[in-house]
Amino acid sequence: MLKITNTLTGNKEPFGPLTPPKVKMYVCGPTVYDDIHIGNARSAVNFDVIRKYLAFSGFQVTYVMNITDIDDRIIKKAIDEKREYSEVAATYTKAYFDVIEKLGIQKADIHPKATEYIAEMIGLISGLIEKGHAYVVPSTDLGKDVLFDSPTFKSYGKLSGKNLEELQEGARVEKNETKKNPTDFVLWKASKPGEPQWDSPWGKGRPGWHIECSSMVRKLLGDSIDIHGGGIDLIFPHHENEIAQCEAFTEKPYVKYWLHNGFIEISGQKMSKSLGNIWKAKDALKDFRPEVLRYFFLSAHYRSGLNYDREILEANMRGWEEFNQTFQRIEEALTAPHSDAAVMDLLELRLAIDEVETKFKEAMDDDFNTPKAIAALFDLARETRRVLSQSARVTPGAKSLLAEVLEKLNLLGGLLGIVTTERASAPKEVEELAQARVELKKEKKFKEADEIRARVLAMGFTIEDVQGGHFRILPKK
């Protein structure tokens, strides 16, 4: 039984979608004004795994992730770079999908762009005005603003656990003369001359931030959906405001389960432009394999913070390498001739194979506990390596078990996206040198053999001796 921690209730609840086996899932995607950083990447990976696990569990998931392609920061960038805002958005949308693809993140079923849903937004805003939840105020020469009247939505604050009085007393709520209440927020923003603009009943303007998600959710998934996700920082005000807009208008529950992922910190500090410690995903991908980054992201629970430090990531990578080595070693054993004479103890491996999927599911069913799920995979991998070390050539019985291991680890590890299909392969020349070295060793010409090893090392490869006069070539560490 899958359980999910729901931010709305603060509890871990059994997961029951509105219309099983269908699951409607929406996650707040990027605002395409710059390259995404590893925090964005972590979020995308977390929800990718959640989406895949739901599908693995038999649910029919419809997954929507938006692209915010109109926003103040995009406009600012466009002005700074003297380009059209749409060019800026297109540039970073492309960059986003490039990173997503590299990270092995399955595309959402739909990636709607905000600017393609302006009509739906205007419709929703008009409806809110008619129902008395929004009001129009004069703004620029080109048009008027529309603001949400927060006290008219009586459960405002239910997601973030805030109430209107506290927010009004709070020192950090901005003063704004056009707002009737400090917690009111913009639904429609009048454009200034030269800014991107759309025609509306309130003149030339553009949508507020919160309204786009609400509009796209309703248009693409319906009034009520099962899962809505995003970063922990979006709880307030973004998701709170989405609830207010939608529920005030539809008078139906907007989202059943709210999921929020924790932040990545850089050496204990929040990533921010002002601190200058932004680590872009595309740069991370230059230094680390995508599977390693995914392994790192999934090494902590998605709700927790994740501290990044180069040493921590590199320590994670060493564990990941050993895990992935297992695949290559199994493949080697499977392709090598078998041995009927080998004495092998396979009992523990049999047990490990039988329980791995159960342990994996138990972990994932507990609010997508990926660290625990990974531990289950590592248990099987360790047991497999133990068996492999018993004999260079394995028995036919061992081969069939190893094939099962491969299947399980590929299935479950593949779901997490932490398995690499890349195998260490060396140039033919290196292979030949290594083979020649075997002969030299047989003739006890160790000095020559060591010279070959040194030469190969200079070429970027390490030769490791394996039992029975065999060898393995690995990239230099």
Next chain:
RNA sequence: GGCGGCAUACCCAAGUGGUUAAGGGAGCGGUCUGCAAAACCGCGAUUCGGCGGUUCAAAUCCGCCUGCCGCCUCCA
């Protein structure tokens, strides 16, 4: 000031009432080896930030304290 989260071995990180406190990294000891590396085996928290309380039983529940962090303004 309001709301929320976290504190588990040298490091990362699961565990949220009851058998030996997962897993990974690093370390140490051993086996193997021409050497090296790898591999494999073994070792490692009598204890879970501190102090009280509840309970037959707590890392796990409650209270207080200390420390760190996030949100309340754009933010994954």
